Amino acid sequence: MTFLCAECGNYTYFKCDVQVYRSVNPGPEGLLIDDVLLEDFNYSDSNVRDELKDNVDYLLKQGAEAMYFDSYSGRYENSLISCARCESKRITPPYSEWTPKKNPKSLEQELMDNKEEFKNLRKEKTYHANTLPVLYKP
Amino acid sequence: MQIRCQSCTNHKDFLMPLWVRATFKINEDGTLSILHTKQLESIEEKIVDQGKTSYALTCQDCSGDAKVIFNEYAKLDTQSNEKQALEGL
Numbered sequence: 001m002t003f004l005c006a007e008c009g010n011y012t013y014f015k016c017d018v019q020v021y022r023s024v025n026p027g028p029e030g031l032l033i034d035d036v037l038l039e040d041f042n043y044s045d046s047n048v049r050d051e052l053k054d055n056v057d058y059l060l061k062q063g064a065e066a067m068y069f070d071s072y073s074g075r076y077e078n079s080l081i082s083c084a085r086c087e088s089k090r091i092t093p094p095y096s097e098w099t100p101k102k103n104p105k106s107l108e109q110e111l112m113d114n115k116e117e118f119k120n121l122r123k124e125k126t127y128h129a130n131t132l133p134v135l136y137k138p
Numbered sequence: 139m140q141i142r143c144q145s146c147t148n149h150k151d152f153l154m155p156l157w158v159r160a161t162f163k164i165n166e167d168g169t170l171s172i173l174h175t176k177q178l179e180s181i182e183e184k185i186v187d188q189g190k191t192s193y194a195l196t197c198q199d200c201s202g203d204a205k206v207i208f209n210e211y212a213k214l215d216t217q218s219n220e221k222q223a224l225e226g227l
Contacts (some may be wrong), residue, residue: 002164015161017178024152024185024195026141033181036198038154052160084161106193 003081007088014091015082016052022043055080063093080104139209141195145202153198184208 077089
């Protein structure tokens, strides 16, 4: 379950407003409106898919923080995605999705393990401070 | 009707952004399937509005603002009218 509608419990069908680019070609018969076809892909299609995915990913990342208080309805709503069944904007990721991440080792342990590699990296690094200043010659 | 780019010489390929409402489904594996798209803006209105309150129509080659000329013969008509008026004098 990715999103949940707080009104009707829907977790499958949603709506989202996205921007799509269309190609406008003036011709003798009038304007020809079509998809934007670039060399090897359909830009209009990929634009819709990418923007939809961006919105879904943003809402998943932000969770309840993406909700804002709507003073008209007196409820917390979300501005990006609405329910396709009941048109409600009370869509959030289910809170049960969140779990504390279990990392195999602590950060301190990881830093200690990678200490030698970091030392080698520092040796490879070039410092501008080590180069002598060059006098300006007009 | 003619559309011309104000920055380059392109008069054929232009881009118009339009808002659409996509109805989509979240599949079991987390992927998205688009079921339907509904256009929320009118292309005609945006083209008519071009250059007045917005510059939505842009050149596909250089991204410059496009200029829409609805009656390219209007200038010719004016010129011929002026010519006829001068001839009449």
